[in-house]
Amino acid sequence: MDPDSLAKAFVEHYYSTFDTNRGGLASLYQDASMLTFEGQKIQGSSNIVAKLNSLPFQQCNHSISTVDCQPSGPAGGMIVFVSGNLQLAGEQHALKFSQVSN
Amino acid sequence: MDPDSLAKAFVEHYYSTFDTNRGGLASLYQDASMLTFEGQKIQGSSNIVAKLNSLPFQQCNHSISTVDCQPSGPAGGMIVFVSGNLQLAGEQHALKFSQVSN
Numbered sequence: 001m002d003p004d005s006l007a008k009a010f011v012e013h014y015y016s017t018f019d020t021n022r023g024g025l026a027s028l029y030q031d032a033s034m035l036t037f038e039g040q041k042i043q044g045s046s047n048i049v050a051k052l053n054s055l056p057f058q059q060c061n062h063s064i065s066t067v068d069c070q071p072s073g074p075a076g077g078m079i080v081f082v083s084g085n086l087q088l089a090g091e092q093h094a095l096k097f098s099q100v101s102n
Numbered sequence: 103m104d105p106d107s108l109a110k111a112f113v114e115h116y117y118s119t120f121d122t123n124r125g126g127l128a129s130l131y132q133d134a135s136m137l138t139f140e141g142q143k144i145q146g147s148s149n150i151v152a153k154l155n156s157l158p159f160q161q162c163n164h165s166i167s168t169v170d171c172q173p174s175g176p177a178g179g180m181i182v183f184v185s186g187n188l189q190l191a192g193e194q195h196a197l198k199f200s201q202v203s204n
Contacts, residue, residue, distance in 0.1 A: 034172050034173070036170045036171075036172055036183070039168070039170060041172070066141070068138040068141060069138075070136050070138055070143070070204075071136070072174070072175075072204055073174075073175045079181065079202065079204055081138070081200075081202050083200070096198075098183075098185070098200050100181065100183050100202050102172075102174055102181055102204075
């Protein structure tokens with residue numbers, strides 16, 4: 001699978017998990033993982049999932065607008081940059097979001 | 103200097119160079135550097151600067167809204183995520199932009 005297709009598949013998996021089973025994101029993070037969320041740094045899979053579970057909305061739907069990826073580091077890693085819309089249940093207007101994964 | 107201050111200083115330097123002397127960005131990229139610009143991958147300092155010089159506007163002003171950084175890789179690198187507004191000369195409304203550096 002080429003890197004762009006891999007990045008797209010990862011992004012689809014990440015956000016469909018976010019939207020349907022937020023706790024399932026735990027398996028996509030490790031102890032060394034860090035999430036920076038609106039300026040706050042959160043380290044470790046369990047802390048990250050606790051943060052995502054504490055967000056002030058339950059039902060949400062991410063729709064992806066762009067996925068860009070680049071090679072990162074000597075071990076064959078990737079940086080993935082995503083932008084899109086986040087629709088919250090009961091809200092008329094979608095929010096814009098963007099996120100980077102490494 | 104702590105990582106957040108370093109990231110902020112880098113971002114201010116990058117965009118003030120972009121806005122006043124776009125060719126000067128060459129020194130901030132290497133041959134292995136990659137720019138992904140609206141889905142297009144461009145590799146190498148000279149190709150990146152040529153792309154930035156070819157953008158269909160001359161005068162512009164970036165104003166930074168957020169700067170987030172995280173450690174990246176074993177060698178003490180950083181990922182920096184920036185969002186902000188891009189004002190083009192003669193345009194009434196600013197564009198939103200976001201960019202990631204590694």
